[in-house]
Amino acid sequence: MPDGAAAFVHGDALSSARVDAFLEVVPPRDRETRPESLARAERQRRRWATQVVVADELARRACAERGLKPPEEVRPAQVLAVAEEDVADLGSIVAAVLAHSPAARVLLAELEGEQHVSESAVRDYYDRNRDRFLTHDALRRGVDPFGGPFSGPFDEDGSSSDFLPYADVHEGIAHELRRAAGRRAFFAWLDHARTKVVYADGHEHPGDPSHPDHEHRH
Incomplete structure (x- = not known):
């Protein structure tokens, strides 16, 4: 791995400077005070950021x-906000990729x-999801969407x-x-695209068990 490279992406070196630039606009996730804990948190933050930058490159x-042209990227003073719901649904890496990368959003x-x-x-x-389609009046009356009582029998169209x-x-x-299927397709694409990425020491996936600081969280 050449000096200054964070990873090889399909045979091409990806500069660690791109990871550094991303880290500049992402606030630390941890508020550690002990030096050893802070150092570990920063090592993991760099690994996490590398995953985001690699996904952007991919x-x-x-x-x-595909002949798609993403909009021009304007580097923000602070990383775009990532909704907690997206973190829960997508994981922090993919949620950050979609917030940070115009190319990822266009591809999705x-x-x-x-x-x-x-x-x-x-x-x-x-x-199968009748509870999501109750009227306001039915909700107010406490109608059980799966067991009645209903205000009348179902019509022929249900x-x-x-x-x-x-x-x-x-x-x-x-x-x-369609949105859910698109997200599954995006996950499948990313999993496949990352198989040929080689990471430099200190830039591995934060959950990679081959390094002693590994962890997996959302």
């Missing part, structure tokens, strides 16, 4: 291969647009006045399922 290459949108959601999948989601009509929520369900 996304740039994937966009180039492209992958999401490629997903096909069948009518049967939308209907199945509606039928509707009831206790529930939002299927036609009204169809597009929202399809969008949600």
